[in-house]
Amino acid sequence: xxxxxxxxxxxxxxxxxxxxxxxxxxxxxxxxxxxxxxxxxxxxxxxxxxxxxxxxxxxxxxxxxxxxxxxxxxxxxxxxxxxxxxxxxxxxxxxxxxxxxxxxxxxxxxxxxxxxxxxxxxxxxxxxxxxxxxxxxxxxxxxxxxxxxxxxxxxxxxxxxxxxxxxxxxxxxxxxxxxxxxxxxxxxxxxxxxxxxxxxxxxxxxxxxxxxxxxxxxxxxxxxxxxxxxxxxxxxxxxxxxxxxxxxxxxxxxxxxxxxxxxxxxxxxxxxxxxxxxxxxxxxxxxxxxxxxxx
Amino acid sequence: xxxxxxxxxxxxxxxxxxxxxxxxxxxxxxxxxxxxxxxxxxxxxxxxxxxxxxxxxxxxxxxxxxxxxxxxxxxxxxxxxxxxxxxxxxxxxxxxxxxxxxxxxxxxxxxxxxxxxxxxxxxxxxxxxxxxxxxxxxxxxxxxxxxxxxxxxxxxxxxxxxxxxxxxxxxxxxxxxxxxxxxxxxxxxxxxxxxxxxxxxxxxxxxxxxxxxxxxxxxxxxxxxxxxx
Numbered sequence: 146x147x148x149x150x151x152x153x154x155x156x157x158x159x160x161x162x163x164x165x166x167x168x169x170x171x172x173x174x175x176x177x178x179x180x181x182x183x184x185x186x187x188x189x190x191x192x193x194x195x196x197x198x199x200x201x202x203x204x205x206x207x208x209x210x211x212x213x214x215x216x217x218x219x220x221x222x223x224x225x226x227x228x229x230x231x232x233x234x235x236x237x238x239x240x241x242x243x244x245x246x247x248x249x250x251x252x253x254x255x256x257x258x259x260x261x262x263x264x265x266x267x268x269x270x271x272x273x274x275x276x277x278x279x280x281x282x283x284x285x286x287x288x289x290x291x292x293x294x295x296x297x298x299x300x301x302x303x304x305x306x307x308x309x310x311x312x313x314x315x316x317x318x319x320x321x322x323x324x325x326x327x328x329x330x331x332x333x334x335x336x337x338x339x340x341x342x343x344x345x346x347x348x349x350x351x352x353x354x355x356x357x358x359x360x361x362x363x364x365x366x367x368x369x370x371x372x373x374x375x376x377x378x379x380x381x382x383x384x385x386x387x388x389x390x391x392x393x394x395x396x397x398x399x400x401x402x403x404x405x406x407x408x409x410x411x412x413x414x415x416x417x418x419x420x421x422x423x424x425x426x427x428x429x430x431x432x433x434x435x436x437x438x439x440x
Numbered sequence: 441x442x443x444x445x446x447x448x449x450x451x452x453x454x455x456x457x458x459x460x461x462x463x464x465x466x467x468x469x470x471x472x473x474x475x476x477x478x479x480x481x482x483x484x485x486x487x488x489x490x491x492x493x494x495x496x497x498x499x500x501x502x503x504x505x506x507x508x509x510x511x512x513x514x515x516x517x518x519x520x521x522x523x524x525x526x527x528x529x530x531x532x533x534x535x536x537x538x539x540x541x542x543x544x545x546x547x548x549x550x551x552x553x554x555x556x557x558x559x560x561x562x563x564x565x566x567x568x569x570x571x572x573x574x575x576x577x578x579x580x581x582x583x584x585x586x587x588x589x590x591x592x593x594x595x596x597x598x599x600x601x602x603x604x605x606x607x608x609x610x611x612x613x614x615x616x617x618x619x620x621x622x623x624x625x626x627x628x629x630x631x632x633x634x635x636x637x638x639x640x641x642x643x644x645x646x647x648x649x650x651x652x653x654x655x656x657x658x659x660x661x662x663x664x665x666x667x668x669x
Contacts, residue, residue: 349546350515352591353519353547
């Protein structure tokens with residue numbers, strides 16, 4: 146392919162968009178619809194993931210210190226706990242603070258009036274970097290001299306991890322299925338546009354055009370339509386997401402849900418939409434034209 | 441030069457289209473290829489343009505060996521062979537000028553080359569005054585002239601016309617054949633596939649007759665036979 150043809154081929158690619166206006170419009174609409182569905186599902190899955198992650202962070206291990214140890218000795222154990230590799234933070238709670246919490250938790254119930262600080266143990270509230278390793282970390286904590294016992298809610302942590310894993314798998318499966326469906330629909334739409342131009346392609350082949358020369362304008366067209374669809378879908382996604390977050394914020398019953406601001410997702414969303422637009426546009430047109438090349 | 445040596449072509453369904461065809465058309469020759477429907481004429485054209493590969497035998501077209509041609513070489517073979525069809529195969533949404541320029545553009549010609557060559561070729565076929573018309577605004581004869589201009593514009597060494605007069609009245613048919621002869625006079629090899637016996641007789645050129653996948657007579661051989669006598 147000669148360099149002086151590149152300009153012509155690019156121009157032909159763009160001209161094709163307007164020349165086959167209806168098909169171009171249909172291809173862009175299909176791209177927008179598919180990307181909005183894939184994008185919405187991805188954002189929803191991401192938000193659910195973040196929410197589960199936040200809930201999971203509340204999982205913690207309570208480490209009770211031997212009551213024989215002095216206050217200073219009990220406080221020094223914190224250093225050893227913090228040295229464990231999976232420990233995110235170890236917060237010391239003295240007997241006195243524990244008693245205050247205990248009374249507050251039981252709403253000043255008179256049945257606990259006789260409980261003294263000395264009846265309780267110093268303790269640490271330990272949060273972890275990775276809750277899937279809670280059991281290992283618990284075992285390590287138990288090995289530290291001066292630790293009397295620990296209290297770890299493995300089941301809860303495992304439950305959160307399972308929910309997250311299932312969520313990841315389901316999201317991935319749905320996103321892949323939606324992307325494949327988008328690709329098929331776009332490929333068929335491009336195929337219709339190609340069918341409209343099959344005579345033109347046959348003439349090009351007949352007079353000796355190379356496959357690359359024939360393909361390039363269609364690929365440019367597919368790329369442009371894919372990117373245009375991606376831009377529109379991105380804009381709609383942004384507007385729709387912001388509107389939804391605003392509405393959710395106004396409903397008291399939905400305060401449990403906290404959504405990540407779209408600005409935080411801006412860069413990855415632009416990257417994903419651009420890549421998806423480019424992919425469906427180029428792959429859609431490339432695969433569609435193949436069957437028209439055997440002349 | 442076009443050379444077929446013992447060419448056999450069998451289609452997937454198992455029927456033999458050619459059963460050992462040997463022909464040779466020299467550069468600058470004008471030939472008619474005649475024969476009933478299904479005799480193998482279209483298969484010969486498809487072999488020449490690289491649409492088909494022979495099952496056995498050898499096909500040489502303008503320096504390319506078709507039995508071992510690589511897929512990426514086929515476009516370059518086709519640039520040496522201009523093809524004209526009975527149904528013209530023009531692009532209606534393009535003007536006369538654009539139809540011809542399009543054929544140059546797709547083989548990578550520059551705009552300057554196109555501007556120089558297209559008017560010359562349109563003048564050669566007598567369409568210089570109709571450059572801005574669209575094919576559907578023209579008569580059948582004019583459309584076939586345009587198809588010939590498109591086949592000629594990349595300066596191929598061979599023109600193959602597949603039933604070029606099949607859709608034309610006798611007067612227009614004669615004009616088209618005269619135009620093809622004029623092109624031949626300029627040095628281009630011309631192979632015309634036709635059923636029009638009157639035109640074949642009128643022009644008195646070499647006639648290759650084919651039937652049931654075999655060459656049943658070749659006017660060139662007869663001529664040389666006569667000369668030998």
